[in-house]
Amino acid sequence: MPDHPLPEVSGVLSAGQLRQTVAAIAAEQSADGAIPWFRGGRLDAWDMVEAAMALDVGGEHGRALAAYEWLAGNQRPDGSWASEYRDGRVVAPAAESNHAGYLAVGVWHSWLSTADDGLVDRLWPAVRRALDLVTAMQLPTGAVGWALRPDGSADDTALLTGNASLYQSLRCGIALAALVDDPQPDWDLAVTDLGAALRTRPDAFADRSRWSMDWYYPVLAGAFPGPAADERLGAGWDTFVVPGLGVRCVADRPWVTGAETCELALALAAVGRTGAAVEQLAAMQHLRAEDGSYWTGLVYADDARWPVERTTWTAAAVVLAADAIAGTSPAATLFADPGALDRLDPASGRPPPVGADRSDGRQARG
Template identity: 60%
Template sequence: MTVPELPGVLTADAVLATVASIAAAQEPSGAIPWFPGGEVDPWDHVEAAMALDVGGRPEAARAAYDWLRHAQRPDGTWASRYRQGVVADPIGETNHSAYVAVGCWHHWLASGDEAFLARMWPTVRRALDFVVGQQAASGAVWWAVDGAGASDRVALLTGCSSIYQALRCGVAIADRLGDPQPDWELAAGWLAHAVRHHPEAFADKARYSMDWYYPVLGGPVRGDDGRDRLRQRWHEFVVPGMGARCVADRPWVTGAETCELALALDAVGEPDAAAEVVAAMQHLREDDGSYWTGLVLDDHVRWPVERTTWTGAAVVLAVDALHGAHPRSGIFRGTDLPVGVEIGGVCPPELRCGAVGKGVTETRGAAEPQ
C-alpha cells in the first residue's frame, strides 16, 4: 500500500487518520454522508470513496460504489441529496451523475480491479449518456433535471469543468473495456471549447472561487493559459497562511476549495505553490484527523460547525497528487487520459452569445456566511 505524505505538513500516519475519519462516517449501505448522520450527495460521496482508496481501504471504496450502483435511477441520475437512505432532494444534477466515472477510473488505477470496472460499466454508461443528453448547442451542459425529468436550462462553469474530466475518464473506461463511446469524445470536445471560448454560455458565478480554478482543475484550461487564469485572481481568493476563500467578497476560507486549488496548481506544474496552500489550511485539522469545513476570518470562528468527509477527502487527494508515487496520483493532471475530439476555432452555429441563464449558487449545499 502506497500511503502519501507531504513532508513538513502531513505524515503518512496523519493521512491515514484522515481516511479513518471518513471511513468512520460511512453508513452500512456504503453511502458516505457529509458527517455522521448527515446528508449524502453523489459527488462528494465519490470524492470520499477516492480518499478511501488512497488510504488503503479498497473494500470500503467498493461498498461506496456499490451504493451508487444500487441507488442509480433508470435515467442515469441520482437524487441530489439523501439522508439515511431517503431522498431529501429529487433533483438530478449532471455533475453528480458524471463524477461516478472519475471515481471508477480512480479505483481501477488504485487497484487494477478489472472485474470492478466491468461491474460498474452499466452504471457509468447510463450516467454519462444522461449527461451527454443534457448538452446544449453551445457545448455547455445544463446543470440539472427536476423530479419530472425536465431540464433546468442553466449551465454552470464549475460543474461543466468537472464533467469534462468525467467524460475523459468515461472514455478511458470504455476503451479499457473495448466498448468505445465516440459520442462522449465529441461531447468532451465541444464542452472544452465552450469553457475555453464562450464564458457567456455559463451563468455568472465569478464571485465563487470554484468558477476561478475549476476550468483548470477539470482540465479544459491547462498549460500557460491555466497558469495565467490562476494568477489573474490569486489575490482575490487566496489569504496567505489561511487558505482560499470560497467567495471573493466574504471573509470565509474553506478547506476543500483550498485543496482543490492545490490540485489545479499541481496540474499546471506548480507543486510548490500547491503544497503551500495545503499547508495553509491545516488550522482546520482536528486531533482525530478530521477537518472543519471552513473558518470565518473576521471573528476566527469555524463555520459551518461541521467536520465534513469531503473536506478530509480533498486534503487526502491533494497530498496524493503532490506525493505522486502511484498511478492514481495523476488523475487530476489527466495523466494518460484521452482528450476527446479537439474542436478548433469553429463555433456551433446555434450558439447565442450573451444568453446567460440565472441558476443556483454552487456552494456544496451550505449557505454562505453573512
Template identity: 55%
Template sequence: MTSPGRTEHLVLPGVLTAAQATETVAGIRAVQREDGAIPWFRGHHLDPWDHTEAAMALDAAGEHDAAARAYEWLARHQLPDGSWYAAYHDGDAGQPTDRSRESNFCAYIAVGVWHHYLATGDDMFLDRMWPTVYAAVEFVLRLQQPGGQIGWKREPVEAGDNAVPDALLTGNASVFHALSCALAIAEEREEPQPDWELATGALGHAIRSHPERFLDKSHYSMDWYYPVLGGAVTGAQAKERIEERWDEFVVTGLGVRCVLPNPWVTGGESCELALALWAMGESDRALEILQSIQHLRADGGMYWTGYVFEDKAVWPEELTSWTAGSLLLAVAALGGDEATTAVFGGERLPRGLEPECCQA
C-alpha cells in the same frame, strides 16, 4: 484492508505525518455506513459527488474494499434514467431529501470508477460498474445544449421533470473531467464511444472559449480554478487564469476564499486549488496552500469545513468527509500516487474531439 506501504503517499512535510494520515483515513471510515454510503458526516445528508470524492480518498489510502462498497452503493441506488438524486438522508441512506438530479453529481462516478480501477487493476470491478457509468454519462449528455455546455439539472418528477438548461461553469468543468475519465474507461474496455468524444470536445471548447454560455458565478473561487482542475484549461492558458485572480482568492497563511467578498476560507476549495496547481506543475505553491490550512485540522484527524478570519471563528462547525477527502487526494497527488496523478493529470486523459469549426 489497507495495502502495505500506501500511507507513504500521504506523508507531506507540514501537512501530514504518517500517524496523522492514518487518523484522517480512519475518520472517513468512521463516517462511512455499513451499506457503503459516505454522508458529509453522520446525521447529515449524502450527495453523489462528495460521496465519490470521499471514496477516492479511501482508494488513495489503500482502503480499496471500503471504496468499492461506496461505488456499489451508487450502483444499487442509480435511477432508471441513469441519474441519482441530489441528496439522500443519512438516517436512511436510500431515501432522497432532494429529488432533483444534477448533471455534475451524476457524471462524477466516472472519475471515481476510473480512479479505483487504476488503484486496484480490478477488471471485474470495471466490468460490473461499466453499465452504471454508461447510463450516467448518457443521462448527462441528454442535458447538453447546442453550444456544448451541459444543463445544470433535471427538476424533480413531481415538479414536471423539466430540464434546467442554464449551465454552471464549475459543474461543467467537473463534467468535462468525468467525461474524460469515462472515455478512458471506454478505451480500456475497447468499446469506443465516438458520440462521447464529440460531446467532450464541444464541452471543452465551450469552457475555454465561451464564458457567455455559463451563468456568471465569477465571485466563487471554484469558477476560477475548476476549469484547470477539470483538465479543460491547460498549459499557458491555465497559468494565466490562475495568476489573474490569485490575489483575490488566496489569503496568505489561511487558505482560499470560497466566495468574494466574504472573509471565509474553506478547506475543500483550498485542497482543490492545490490539486490544480499540482496539475500545472506548481507543486511548491500547492504545498504552501496545503500547509496553510492545517489550522482547520481538528482532534481526531478530520477537518473543519471553513474559517471566518475576520471573526477568528470556525464556521460552519462541521467536520465533513469530503473536506478530509479532498486533502488526502491533494496530498496523494503531490506524493506521487499513480492512480491519483493519472486521474488529475489533465492532459493525460482523453479530451474529446474539438468541433470542426474550431480546429486549427
C-alpha cells in the same frame, strides 16, 4: 491497512497523519457503503465519490468499492441520483448533471489504484447510463444544463464549475470505455464541444464569478492547459487566496474553506506548480481536528469555525491533494492527465510515476 503506503508531504502532513484522516472518513461510512458528509448528515453522489477516492488512496479498497456499489444500487433508471439523501432516504429528488457524471472519475481512479478489472466490469453499466444522461443534457452552446426539469428536459442554466467537473468526468469515461472495449463516440463529441465552451464561451455559463470554484476548477479539470492555465490562476490569485489561511469560498466574504484550498492545490499540482500546491495544503491545516478529520471552513474575521461541521469531502480533498503532490498512489496522476490511457506503462498497466517521461508509453489493454 497499516502496511499500505500513504502520501507524505514533508513539513505539512506525515503518512501517519493521512492514515488518521482516511480512518476518520471510514468512520463515517454506513454499513451499506454510503458515505454522508458526516454521520446522520447529507449525502450526495459527487461528494461521496470524492470520499471513496480518498479511501482508495488510503488502501481501503473494500470500503471504496462498497461506496461505488451503493451508488450503482441507488442509481435511477435515467442514470441520475437524487441531489440529497439522508439516512438512506431521498430528501431532494432533483437530478443534477455533475452528480451523475462524477462516478466515472471515481471508477477510473479506483481502477488506477487497484487494477481491478472486475470492479470496472461491475460498475461500467452505471457509468455508461450516467454519462449518457450527461450528454443528453448538453445544450446547443456545448455547455451542459445543471439539472433536469420536472418534464425530463435539461435546464438551460449551465454552471461553470459543474461543467468543468463534467469535462473531467467525460474524459475519464472515455478512458473507461477504451478499457472495456465499448467505444462511446457521442462522449467524444460531447467533451470536445464542452471543452470549447469552457475555453471560449463564457456567456454559456451563469455568472458565479464570486465563487472561487469557477476560478480554479477549469484548470483542475484540464480544460485550460499550458500557459492558459497559469494565466487563469494568476488572474484570480489576489482575489481568492488569503496568505497563510487558504482560499476564500466566495470573493467578498472573510471565509476560507478547506476543500476549495485543497482543490486549488490539486489544480496547481496538475500544472506542475508543486511548491505553490504545498503552500496551499499547508495553509489550510488550521482546520485539522485531533482525530484527523477537518472542519469545513473558518470565518477568519471572527476566528470562528463555520459551518460547525467536519465533512468527509473536506478530509477527502486533503488526501487527494497530498497524493497529487507526493505522487504516492498509482492514481496520483489522475488530475494532471485523467484520460491518458494511451500512455499507461505496458508492464504495470498504470501511469508512470509523477515527473517521469511518459512520451514512449503504450496502451496496456486493447
